Amino acid sequence: MKSLPRIPSTMKALLAYGGYDYRYMDIAVPQINEDEILIKVEDCGICAGDTKAYHGAEVYWGNGKDVKPFMDGSVVAGHEFIGTVAAIGDNAARKWGLELGDRAIAEQIVPCGECKFCKEGNWWMCQHQHIHGHQKIVAEGGMAQYMKYTVQDLVHKVPKSIPARNAALIEPLACAVHTVERAGIHFKDVVVVAGMGPIGLCDLQLAKLKNPKLLIAVDAKDSRLEAARQLGADVCLNPLKCNAADEVRKLSDGYGCDVYINVTGHPSGCVQGLDMIRKLGTFVEFGVFGSDTTVNWSVIGDRKEIDIHGAHIGGQHGYEVAISMLAKGMIQADKIVTHEIPLSDWKRAFDLAYSGEQSIKVVLNPDL
Ligand SMILES: [Zn+2]
Ligand SMILES: [Zn+2]
Structure with a gap:
């Protein structure tokens, strides 16, 4: 000892x-x-x-x-x-x-x-x-x-x-690492991250590192969207001020986003995601909800055949990746x-x- x-x-x-x-x-x-x-x-x-x-x-x-x-x-x-x-x-x-x-x-x-x-x-x-x-x-x-x-x-x-x-x-960033890995982002993708709390802002920066075609941040607080803009969001949408799903469709040739990452913890985040995601899209759920969500499940199967992935805490490699990214200055924690x-x-x-x-x-x- x-x-x-x-x-x-x-x-x-x-x-x-x-x-x-x-x-x-x-x-x-x-x-x-x-x-x-x-x-x-x-x-x-x-x-x-x-x-x-x-x-x-x-x-x-x-x-x-x-x-x-x-x-x-x-x-x-x-x-x-x-x-x-x-x-x-x-x-x-x-x-x-x-x-x-x-x-x-x-x-x-x-x-x-x-x-x-x-x-x-x-x-x-x-x-x-x-x-x-x-x-x-x-x-x-x-x-x-x-x-x-x-x-x-x-x-x-x-x-x-x-x-x-x-x-x-490191802990929230590790959660974000696991969440973004679950999204399987490709270069051609239009990616939406919904919920610009600390983990959402980490998700956003990590998604940016995957170099998608377009990265969209969604949040009901303009101050959070400003942070998202500074951290690399190409487009910021406030669903209280616009029809966010329509805007996302306009930005994706009418199809909807390829990937939707939900970190809102709010039931509306699920409804919104199922609306703005394209057919055969990938929906990742990380939020912790204070109340139940009601959605029409036929969107998931019959209409869009969506892949839904849950994500819980840091997964297998969240901590080691988070530590290395902070050490290399790849994530702006100061903001x-x-x-x-x-x-x-x-x-x-x-x-x-x-x-x-x-x-x-x-x-x-x-x-x-
Ligand atoms: Zn935490
Ligand atoms: Zn055990």
Whole structure:
């Protein structure tokens, strides 16, 4: 075991107890064994999911009936963390090639290693879905001064050339890498990315790297479309101000887009996508919805024979690709990470992230 000097015994952390009940408090710094790593957190992003959980969404806390809680009360929140090694067990150091002071990230999912999906190498679909910041003890989060990566974590070394606040974007970017890979974009394609939140803006930049014929951004906020324009969108459409599906058809010889990537998390994003996609097109769904969507399924089969691909978290290679792209400067994280706020000021930060009017990605820094 190696450890930096003067690691405190207690730390500040943001704990999720339930909807509208998050507490910034002192708790013990995690203890580690020879298979584990103690991480000094540099930054932790606030995900749309974090703000939904704070606002009591039943997908996180259950409804006492058919929806079971996904989150444990009193868990340390946050899955978009980045930090440096403050202490490390010998086995973990050997396994991951890490030393004290190195920067390292763990994937958001803590795979069980034993279920059918883990054994077949599809660990991001692990039957247990333990995600950092959601399950107490097995998957505590990064909204704290320290956190630990256990023997089950998938750890990646991260170059320090990436500013810490941008490195906090690795998790959303990994999700975007997986999503865009699922789209199978070709040079001849007209591609629509709907929903210009942090992940949508990552999807947009990644789709641009595939060099499609035309890249179209759709969002109901003009400020987000402006960011999309700066990040490479050829055309920006606000569906509140135009008939976006008609515009897309005009831009594609009347056929509709070849690829539609939905990151809106809003039911209208599905209806709109099925309308503007061409026959035999590819529809990729990443959004997490607060309510059900009603569409006519005959569009999918009988009328258009669409390929629909789901995408969940970072897939198999999301993290390694995201880290390498940020390190090479291929992704402009600066335009997405708009605010870095002290962890102690978490309430203001959550409000800022939730409204999304003045911010895109807000990250929390426990040292500010
Ligand atoms: Zn997230
Ligand atoms: Zn598993």
